[in-house]
Amino acid sequence: MTSVGNPHGLADTPHISSVNEPNLVNEKFNLEINESMHLDDLINFAETPPTLIHEATAVSNPSMCCVGNNLYFLSWMIQNGYKNQIACVYTDPPFGTAQTFVSSESVSSYSDKLNGGAYLEFQIRRMRLIHLLLREGGILYLHIDETMLFQLKLLLDTVFGKSRYLGMITRRKCSSKNSVAKGVGDVADYVLMYTKGDRSKAKLERIVYPWTEEYIKKEFPKSENDSEGNVRKFKLVPVAASGKRNGKTGGLWRGNFPPDGKHWNPTPEKLDLLDSQGRIHWSSNGNPRKKVYLDESVGKRATNIVMDFRDAFNQNSISCGYPTEKNSDFVKMLIGAASEEGDIILDPFSGSGSTMVAASEIERKFIGIDFGIDAWRHYFRRLVKGEVLQKQLKDFAFLEPKDIAILESTLESEKITLLSDSKNLSTLVELLEQFNQLATE
Numbered sequence: 353m354t355s356v357g358n359p360h361g362l363a364d365t366p367h368i369s370s371v372n373e374p375n376l377v378n379e380k381f382n383l384e385i386n387e388s389m390h391l392d393d394l395i396n397f398a399e400t401p402p403t404l405i406h407e408a409t410a411v412s413n414p415s416m417c418c419v420g421n422n423l424y425f426l427s428w429m430i431q432n433g434y435k436n437q438i439a440c441v442y443t444d445p446p447f448g449t450a451q452t453f454v455s456s457e458s459v460s461s462y463s464d465k466l467n468g469g470a471y472l473e474f475q476i477r478r479m480r481l482i483h484l485l486l487r488e489g490g491i492l493y494l495h496i497d498e499t500m501l502f503q504l505k506l507l508l509d510t511v512f513g514k515s516r517y518l519g520m521i522t523r524r525k526c527s528s529k530n531s532v533a534k535g536v537g538d539v540a541d542y543v544l545m546y547t548k549g550d551r552s553k554a555k556l557e558r559i560v561y562p563w564t565e566e567y568i569k570k571e572f573p574k575s576e577n578d579s580e581g582n583v584r585k586f587k588l589v590p591v592a593a594s595g596k597r598n599g600k601t602g603g604l605w606r607g608n609f610p611p612d613g614k615h616w617n618p619t620p621e622k623l624d625l626l627d628s629q630g631r632i633h634w635s636s637n638g639n640p641r642k643k644v645y646l647d648e649s650v651g652k653r654a655t656n657i658v659m660d661f662r663d664a665f666n667q668n669s670i671s672c673g674y675p676t677e678k679n680s681d682f683v684k685m686l687i688g689a690a691s692e693e694g695d696i697i698l699d700p701f702s703g704s705g706s707t708m709v710a711a712s713e714i715e716r717k718f719i720g721i722d723f724g725i726d727a728w729r730h731y732f733r734r735l736v737k738g739e740v741l742q743k744q745l746k747d748f749a750f751l752e753p754k755d756i757a758i759l760e761s762t763l764e765s766e767k768i769t770l771l772s773d774s775k776n777l778s779t780l781v782e783l784l785e786q787f788n789q790l791a792t793e
């Protein structure tokens with residue numbers, strides 16, 4: 353094992369890295385950038401190139417899995433052409449909870465023991481490099497809980513600029529917790545959103561919920577056939593909006609005035625056009641309403657309170673078994689709005705790979721970084737064996753030597769290059785040995 357132990361307040365659970373990071377003991381750290389490491393030292397932190405474990409062949413810009421300390425890889429990326437190239441960062445770092453997280457197989461996955469000034473200094477180093485890596489208009493989603501929420505908001509205001517703050521999503525992460533002795537049950541976590549550069553140029557589409565059968569049934573109850581016989585689902589919406597107007601929108605249309613206190617919306621000219629296209633529905637008592645078709649709708653707009661994307665281990669549903677695995681559909685919704693096909697999504701605390709899974713599903717390239725052996729073990733199992741039901745995990749064998757060939761061909765077909773910051777790790781077999789050693793400890 354190449355674990356460096358815990359000389360600098362970093363992980364004390366098994367991890368892979370040869371990198372020694374400058375001490376994180378600044379108890380009085382006060383969110384001033386000039387109290388942190390000098391920017392040049394951060395940029396130049398990676399002094400040697402990473403070790404290549406697997407190279408995706410015949411691809412010019414592969415996705416990358418980076419096994420090691422993210423400070424090293426973020427610095428290496430800046431030195432190697434990724435500055436201003438990243439469309440979106442979604443990341444879910446340690447929250448400062450003072451816990452050690454254990455996987456569903458009782459393996460120690462990672463330790464979240466940094467706190468106070470050391471925690472903030474750890475974050476500010478990484479956030480400054482992330483800011484350099486994002487393209488203009490690029491989006492950062494930082495997923496955290498309330499432990500360090502307020503400190504991280506101030507820290508990101510310092511690094512990105514207060515005016516670059518785009519808002520915060522409150523997510524319901526689990527069902528109600530009735531076990532609290534005092535106060536309220538904690539069912540929420542949060543995503544802070546920032547852009548790089550002018551706020552008005554943020555490359556962020558409207559965030560919309562993916563369609564579900566249940567939602568379609570409720571929202572688009574009507575249907576009709578088009579001229580080619582295809583069924584089109586639609587809903588009906590009013591053609592009058594609140595507020596009395598005096599102009600054309602307050603006058604007669606097709607022999608009717610708008611209802612009391614309302615005006616026509618859209619205008620009578622536009623309503624004529626819609627009617628000629630068969631897009632106005634007339635009720636039996638002559639009440640017009642506009643048809644809105646499902647196949648032309650972008651989806652239900654998400655608000656800053658998201659209820660429907662709880663984490664798998666909190667719902668007893670499909671989970672890979674990593675203790676802090678996030679809902680990859682939630683991640684997909686966020687990164688999808690901040691990127692287009694082929695863009696690069698970065699997650700420097702990638703854990704079991706929920707961001708990488710989400711990015712692949714919507715044809716984005718990804719760069720995932722993690723130093724946890726158990727994190728990579730879970731991600732590779734996801735790659736090789738797919739998602740599994742949590743209750744089946746006990747039968748879900750650890751990766752075996754025969755899986756190496758499958759893993760290699762999966763890395764190839766998914767166009768993923770695998771790198772390490774460790775000098776003692778250069779082959780997939782060595783990595784596999786570390787996984788198996790961890791599993792039997």
Ligand SMILES: C[S@@+](CC[C@H](N)C(=O)[O-])C[C@H]1O[C@@H](n2cnc3c(N)ncnc32)[C@H](O)[C@@H]1O
Pocket residue numbers: 362363420421422423444445446461462674676677678679700701702703704705706707721722723724727
């Ligand atoms: C909250 S977990 C991420 C979980 C992930 N979102 C998922 O869905 O599985 C945080 C991760 O950060 C990793 N980590 C912590 N410090 C790190 C560092 N300095 N460099 C790289 N990874 C680190 C841990 O190993 C852990 O897997």
